[in-house]
Amino acid sequence: MPDATAPAEVVRRARALPVRRARRLVGSLTVVLVLAVAARVLLGDFTITIPDFFRILGGAEIPGASYILMESKLPRAVLGVLVGAALGLGGAIFQTTLRNPLASPDVVGISMGASAAAALAIITFGLDGPAVAACAIAGAAVVSLVVRLVAGRDPAGLYAGGQRLVLVGIGMAAALQALVQYLFTRADVYDAHLVLRWLTGSLHDADWATIRIVGLALLVLLPVVLWQGRSLPATELGPDTATGLGVGPRREDVLLLVGVLLVAVAVAAAGPVAFVSFLAGPIARALNAGRTSLAGAALTGAVIVVGADYAADYLLVDINFPVGVVTGALGAPFLLWLLASGRASRRQF
Template sequence: MTVTLDPPVTTEAPQRDARDVVRRARQAPIRHRRRLVAGLVLAVVGAFAARVLLGDYTVTIPDFVRILGGEQIPGATYIVMESKLPRAVLSVLVGLAFGIGGAIFQTTLRNPLASPDIVGVSLGASAAAVSAIALAGWTGWSVSLAAVVGAVGVALAVRMVAGDHGGFRLVLAGIGLAAAMQSVIQYVFTRVDEWDVQLVLRWLTGSVNGVDWPTIGLLAVVLGALLPATAWAARSLEVTELGDDTARGLGLGRGRTDLLMLLGVLLVAVGVAAAGPVAFVAFLSGPIARALNGGRTTLLAAGLVGAVIVLAGDHAGAYAFADLNLPVGVVTGAFGAPFLLWLLARGPLNGHRGRRAA
């Protein structure tokens, strides 16, 4: 008589299957984020190419390469190197700064309304710059520095008024200070000399036109320092989204959040210092990037979305209307206002379903 024994029962196979399921679940969002970033990079490249090569004066790709190589092509070289290319490069840099800075505000404070446009940071920079031009007679780098100081000052004031509370209390404090800054701008505008009206209007609307290469180079250097620091500080961003109490329970100190907020303020401030307060870019970029990423926050995607918005807005402002060249801030403001109304009408504004704002 032959007796057959069943193979011993082991839990190794079920455990291996469970690990595979968990691994795939973790890798799926990462793969999606990579595909999203790659797609947005292609969108930025396409918008950049359209801004430089197309328009009233078209430039072929071979001619563009020859111009970058230093060859002088009558008419084309001046248009590309002094108008189209600097505007496109500045649009990318400013879009990155506004997009990442706005996403930091909205994510850290867990409220899509808590963007630099709404809480007064951009207006603080504009008020300081306009005051420096009209009242002190400053020009050049000193005006840009005043804009940075103004943005940081308003951010600190909002933080002090709101105290340890976030959410709507900080937004309300920011709206109040934004109204005060708007009053300052309106008063100072009445004191502006007629020769400075165009310069002041640039600070009120936001424009990438007429910026020289040294300014663009300085902005690139500053962003080269701020962006790596932001990437390091943002490693704990997902924990910060859970709220202050949960973050402290997980060992995340308040200092990391405050550092990330400061970096967000500086990113927005240098963007305003270079191009003025381009309306609603910081406000739009974060929610669009979250929607494209399945509701998850990604600062890089927000920055790329901001770059696409500024590039497309500048191109539309320059060529969408015959005999009319609109600043990019006018175009983004026209599209951003309906988005704000839609966001207000859609329901809870704390950015997390089922979670109340602090």
Template sequence: MSVQSINPTAVVRSARRIPQRRLVLVAGGLGSALFGLFALRVLAGDYIITLPDFFRILGGEEIPGATFILMESKLPRAVLGVLAGVAFGAAGAIFQSTLRNPLASPDMLGISLGASASAVFAIVVLSLNGSALSVAGIIGAVLTAVTIRLVAGSDGGYRLVLVGVTAAAGLVAVIQYLFTRANEYDAQLALRWMTGSLNSASWPTIRILLVALVVLLPLVAWTVKSQRVLELGPDVANALGVTHRYADLLLLLAVLLCALAVAATGPVAFVAFVAGPIARVLNGGRTTILGAALVGAVVMVGADYVAAYGFPGTNLPVGVVTGAFGAPFLLWLLASGRAGRAGRKS
């Protein structure tokens, strides 16, 4: 396509035109599904909390047993699941749409593994635990993303994906080496963190992640128009004044979203990877950050319910369930040829 023959006004209108009716219906459907799963996670389970008791407890009334279970276990897990799912889903969709490759998610590019390697290093070498692991995870994710971007250079998204996959393989080797140096206690702690779980959900963690989302999501919304233009390819984007700096800004926001979610829950597998493609199918082939964020939240809360109650006598980490769901999804994505059509430079 010749850049000189492009009508900028027509291209921008085409890039920004989203079928509003379908968008509203999909968002409403996902919101309803999320509300239902949230209520199921909070009210149902081994200890059932009635709706009147729920509102009485929220109003400050102390109900023996029920208050503790709701406020210290059920509700924080559900709230953290929603917030982390929104962050993972939005981050994955930004990566995939900006790089124009459905495989380009934080899971596949090594960013989550960078957080894991940093956390395992903090456990095994520095003997850290608790909130220090969250800080280590954030630092590891950001450093990994910056390194991948610098090595990939400005050649485009396809090279960045290749560098990211290579970095992921190297980080797996680093993690395996660290495990050979760990004692039994440290190895168990590292494995629990790497699996990804909502078991350690707490209100201080929720407040930190909520504040981060309040800051970052408006910035994502502000840049979403540039993201739609970037989907059209580098030639069209450059012709319209959307340079690679906009792509770098979007990717930075996505890295921060992913890093903060990983810090709160650990690297929950495949949520960022599956949210974007599912939302894209629901929206008729158009990428929407809102749709992906809602899908991520639905997947997180639903998977946590299955992990908690789907296997009697066993309380699994949520990452086990999302991994079991995400692996077949990856195979389907590869078999359907969707990933093969994404080898374009951006």
């Protein structure tokens, strides 16, 4: 007599396999991130031993080492983790919700909206510090709203695979880039230098005040992602199936709004670090056998930013790049490959 429990066991194992794979992915990426942070904090021009690191964290004062660790190395590493996680998570939300790998905040103009608003605040109004960050967040929100309104929806009420939104976003980004170039013609040398450094994306100005703000924003937004992100597997099946499963446009709107806010906060803190939100999601999917992993995308984004910041400082002797230069160099070939391979035209990726 055949074992009646065999089919149930097969189904149970099949359902458990993706969960185990996702856990292994998150665990492996966590280890990689810890190693990247350790390299960023302990190595470089001024090396810090592991015992000295924990002594300094415990309050000990070591001449030279304490200042370099607490005011330079550690803030940059921590801010890199937070910014990378926010960009990776925001990009994965966009790409998955819109079912299009090109629909990342880098491509659809969200990052450019924040950049243009920040450039306008610095050059035209002479603002700095938190005021520039607030303008960047507002700029990202306004641009996302305009892109959504212009792109519209399909007859089912859902975004048509993100194709229209991507095209509208590219056009909006081009217009905003023209605005930034015009602002450069009106700026003095000092303001132009500030804007150029900000537009490139940099962790050079990392401080604990900024870290606290970004950390608080993530504490507020991450529970919303966890709650609303449960619908992403249904969303990936397409608009008709998602509607049939009860995932309507409102849930998509909430997720996209959270994605916009995540990217806006990250850009306000470190500038538009290029292509992190574009790269993190597809890399995490590839490592997870084609399944979306928001936690994996966040960790991948953090690894990219921390690793790129270390490479930007020490890849070439006596030359320090902003982190956005390195991530841009990584992301541009990936974008070209995505377009050349035809993957960008697929509704599900």
